[in-house]
Structures are given as C-alpha cells and as structure tokens.
Amino acid sequence: MSNTETFEGIYVAMYSAYDEQGEVDAERVKKLARYYAGKGIKGLYVGGSSGEGILQTAEERKLVLEAVMQEIRGELKVIVHVGANSTRESVELSKHAEAHGADAISAVPAIYYRLSEAAVETHWQQMIDSSNLPFIIYNIPQTTGFQLSPKLLEKLAKQPKVIGVKMSGESTFDLQQYKVAGGEDFLVLNGPDEQFLAGRIMGADGGIGGTYGVMPELFCKLNELYLANRVTEAQELQYKINAVIKRLLAYPSLYGAAKYILSLRGVETGQPRLPLLPVREEDHASLAVLNGDILALVAEYGIQ
Numbered sequence: 001m002s003n004t005e006t007f008e009g010i011y012v013a014m015y016s017a018y019d020e021q022g023e024v025d026a027e028r029v030k031k032l033a034r035y036y037a038g039k040g041i042k043g044l045y046v047g048g049s050s051g052e053g054i055l056q057t058a059e060e061r062k063l064v065l066e067a068v069m070q071e072i073r074g075e076l077k078v079i080v081h082v083g084a085n086s087t088r089e090s091v092e093l094s095k096h097a098e099a100h101g102a103d104a105i106s107a108v109p110a111i112y113y114r115l116s117e118a119a120v121e122t123h124w125q126q127m128i129d130s131s132n133l134p135f136i137i138y139n140i141p142q143t144t145g146f147q148l149s150p151k152l153l154e155k156l157a158k159q160p161k162v163i164g165v166k167m168s169g170e171s172t173f174d175l176q177q178y179k180v181a182g183g184e185d186f187l188v189l190n191g192p193d194e195q196f197l198a199g200r201i202m203g204a205d206g207g208i209g210g211t212y213g214v215m216p217e218l219f220c221k222l223n224e225l226y227l228a229n230r231v232t233e234a235q236e237l238q239y240k241i242n243a244v245i246k247r248l249l250a251y252p253s254l255y256g257a258a259k260y261i262l263s264l265r266g267v268e269t270g271q272p273r274l275p276l277l278p279v280r281e282e283d284h285a286s287l288a289v290l291n292g293d294i295l296a297l298v299a300e301y302g303i304q
C-alpha cells in the first residue's frame, strides 16, 4: 500500500490528560484514547500542540504514548510528536516511539533559537536516522517562526522514510506546492481546521486538528462529503464547523475550553498546563451551551 493510502484520513490532535494536581494521568489518557476509538477517525496525533508535548518532560511524554499504545494499538494509527527543543531529547523520544509501536513520528523545528534551514534539517535528520518509523514534518510557522521551504521539503522527501508533512500554515497555495515538491506518494495533512475543505481540494490527503477533539464525527462527515464529491453540502458543513471553532477561539484558552467540553461528556482530562490558561468558571455555562450545539449538529448529520 502507498503511504498516502496508509495514512490518509482524519486524525484527532489529542489533548493532554492530567489528574486534578496536574500530573499526567495514564488512566485518563487511556479513557480519552478509547473515547476517540469509537468515532470513525483514522488515528491520533499524540503530544503535539493540543497534547502539550512541549510543556511536558520526556518521561511524561513517554508515559502518555505508552498509555495510548496500550489502549488502542492496532485500532487507530498513532502519529507521535517527538519534537523537543534539543535534538538529543527528540532522538530519545523517536527511539521510544519505535520501541512502543507507534506508526509514525513527527516534529516541529526546535524553537527559541532562530535556526537556519541547515540547523533545522540536521535536527530533523537525526530523528529520521534514529528510528525506522516514517517521519512526518510538522510545519507550523505561526508558532515556530520557521517557514519550511518547498526546496528543503523536496530534499527531505527524497528519503523513503520521510513520507509527509502536517501543514498548519494557512496558505493553501503553499500546501499545494508541498504536495508537488514531495512527489507522487507524499502525504499532506491539513492543519487549519477552519479550512479543511479548502486544504483537501488543494491536495491534502486528510487532516490533523486541534478542534477535531470535540467534534471528530463532524470532520469525518466533512471528509466523506468531500470524497463523495458533494461539495455544496461539504461547504455548508464547513461553515457550521467554523461557527463552532469561532466560539471556541473566543475563550482565553482553546484547550481549556475543549477539555471542559469533554468533561461534560464524562471524559475528564483536567486543566491544560500553564502557561496555557485553565478554563474560567464564568465560562462553564456558555460552554455547556456550546457542547449542546455541537451534539445537536452531530445528531443532525445522523452520526452516532
């Protein structure tokens, strides 16, 4: 099977799961992974922006991945974000991911230092060389400040292990250029949830998203409508999804809001870790309304 066939589809960017003291809670991680396993998605993206990987120690990140693998290995594909500020730690996490049966690794460039393209290339290359897992570049220039050039992508993609890019930049033209630069079987996963449909039309093979976690069913449906060429209905659903995303983004903390919504469904994951702000008590009531509206949309689309 080709890489794109193997990995295309909808990936929930999984949130962190902490106990009430803010410690990683393996049981809660498992429960969260189990919740998603029943939703028709292709897989999970573990330890990315939504998963707060860069706010956790290497030991905590390992614990999270191990819990996920114990719970849903073989049921869902698992792409694990192993990017850390030091190459050394990223390599350690890559090896751990391979040892525990993850399906692919992925990484942002290192942050803080303004790194040259050569430095980022070396950083990624060490991870690629340290395991036999497929590698998916994570391009998110608005948070890292690093803009992946199609030239570097093309160079990296020549290696069989470099199978794709998670494109969180907002230009769908850049997305399409990555698709071209990567070649025939290069996987492009859409980042901005607000333009999933646009990304798909411009060449993405699926998506990984931070808001999918509160409405995975709706993104699966949107993907289905796209695949069935029902573009008008797909656009209508994307608009409805975007109204939800706009409401989510109006809170001081996207992940705080999303995690609170999950708690209303019986899936407890605690608060995000500082400096990401916790959900405010004064927002509980409006988040309950938002949760109701999401569930009504899911019902409207006839999804269980």
Ligand SMILES: CC(=O)N[C@H](C=O)[C@@H](O)[C@H](O)[C@H](O)CO
Pocket (backbone or CB within 6 Å): 049, 140, 142, 143, 167, 168, 190, 191, 192, 193, 194, 208, 209, 210, 211, 245, 249
């Ligand atoms: C910049 C950023 O975090 N992008 C995420 C991943 O690509 C998205 O999934 C957003 O969380 C989402 O589109 C909401 O704006």
Ligand SMILES: CC(=O)C(=O)O
Pocket (backbone or CB within 6 Å): 013, 014, 045, 047, 048, 049, 050, 051, 191, 208, 209, 210, 211
């Ligand atoms: C938002 C996203 O895709 C991530 O968690 O990395």
